[in-house]
Amino acid sequence: MAGVGGGNDFQWCFSQVKGAIDEDVAEADIISTVEFNYSGELLATGDKGGRVVIFQREQESKNRSLSRGEYNVYSTFQSHEPEFDYLKSLEIEEKINKIRWLPQQNAAHFLLSTNDKTIKLWKISERDKRAEGYNLKDEDGRLRDPFRITSLRVPVLMPMDLMVEASPRRIFANAHTYHINSISVNSDYQTYLSADDLRINLWHLEITDRSFNIVDIKPANMEELTEVITAAECHPHQCNVFVYSSSKGTIRLCDMRAAALCDRHSKFFEEPEDPSSRSFFSEIISSISDVKFSHSGRYMMTRDYLSVKVWDLNMENRPVETYQVHEYLRSKLCSLYENDCIFDKFECCWNGSDSAIMTGSYNNFFRMFDRNTRRDITLEASRENSKPRAMLKPRKVCTGGKRKKDEISVDSLDFNKKILHTAWHPKENVIAVAATNNLYIFQDKMN
């Protein structure tokens, strides 16, 4: 059947699932971020326990040309530990908020990972050789008795089992008073920005003891605070341009050439509110939880609680496309406010060609929208559909009236099963979907 993501014969299939099957999910195992690297060969996940797990795609075997390589664990390391701010008597969570890869420039891989306060640059390198035959020490490392050494031998590199090492190369700390929500690597590959609730800082990857503050929306009188920064991203090609979204549903595009402090935006994107849909929770659901530039750099996408909007950077007064993710929740906002689900921050992502977008929902559902055909599909990440290469069946939520077979009613949705983090392979139709503590990988089935 026709699917979303490219072509009429497109069909999403289950590929892999990572993570424990236990019903009892440890809080530390909950995945908090997912990110492919630039080539798609590596897939990184961060969790609430401060760990980073990197999966690597195995080389496609020539025999099984129909199925692409699988992702297997490549490296696991503890990126952040819980800390305590003694000055403010506050605990700093070790949860990894974001991971961003750097483009690969040599054999090693680099990524930035951040928790609420500290950003770290990690180097992931392989070691598959080891020097043997030292002159002055034994194989086990003990120094040899100098008087016993009668000849000179030169160490030789011998192959060994592959070892992947992760080491922190830079630690960017003490620059954020508020909770960091975004990091974004600049297209110059030398700088990156980090954003917290009220400020955005620009860093150089080599310099850890200082950063430039480029946006500061903290009012002189905190009582006058009306909005906070919710996400920020660098433009994919123009290294002087970045955007940041706010809790009021607005996006500001800033040009760093204009001034050192980019408090005054160059462009201001806001869609006028529909007065007929006002409720107690209008402000909450208009708060933007994620903003992503398209790969082309021409568009950007924003996610608020109920919808995804695609904006043309050349048009500020309204988005060019709006997709409803789960409009059936609009009548349930009060309950969702009570159980805190209304504060969930869903992310969104583009596919490699910018023809489709994806975002998560509840009940382990995730949604994909094809921008060209305007078709959308709802799929589910569940263990029931976990047979290898099993085709995913589209799901449908019944919004009222008679519930058809295979539909699920709004009241039956499990709001504890939420998909907040998804990632799309930069070049192929392979997606990674984080469902609480499990990572699902789906790919297309070639017809």
Next chain:
Amino acid sequence: MEFKVEAHRIMSISLGKIYNSRVQRGGIKLHKNLLVSLVLRSARQVYLSDFYSGACLNAQSEREGKEWDLIDSEREKFPPATEECNQTEETRQNDQPPINETVEKADDEEVKPDAEHCTPTPEEQSQNSSSDLADRVSSESSVPDAIKQNQESPTDSTNATLGESRQPQKTHVCTTRKRGAEESERDDAPQKRTKVNVTSSNASDDEESEEMDTGNVSNLITIFGSSFSGLLSKDGAKPEAEAQDSDSGSGQICCDQMLKNLNPWSTAIVAF
């Protein structure tokens, strides 16, 4: 009427969230607390507007406590302190309503979870420009009370008995909400309320919270909602600006006083 009940419920829930955010791991989340405060403000506006449309008009419209009285008629319990405080307030500010005590508590409650919004800057309501609370902050620790109150989430919204019992209490002299609440509580019949964990170590506070009712919470919320002058200016309402200007001074004073009364934890938040 349903709107008012719903608004009230939302206000209670919001306060509960703000309180709980204090003990959450990772520190206070500014974004979430800001959103909760927005909801609180919206609910409060609906709640108060419902009063005025409910035709419970108070003949003493010239009193500063106009809005307060309207709310009172709905409340099961009305802290007599507010009346007294109102009168005291009059000497300080000419156009301040008597919602002093609850303001304190609301402020306390507000300040604790979110120090950025620590001052009870009077919020100008379209219906009542004089409804801004007197920003006198009691030096006594009314904070625990505030916490208690917020923990209460009464589902009942009205009880006429209090309105009547309130009358004789108006003459009570009271400088703190806590004291006033105690006095008023003793006269009230126990109210149905949702069970909430009380974490205060103060036994007397526990007793008080036991007898807390919708009225106090509503008062609290009313005052609480007025603390975000920034949120008001977000509406860009010009008429509000005037009232705000006149109150900003007192709000600042109140804030300063409030800051002195904060416990170290809250002080940390302010520094934050």
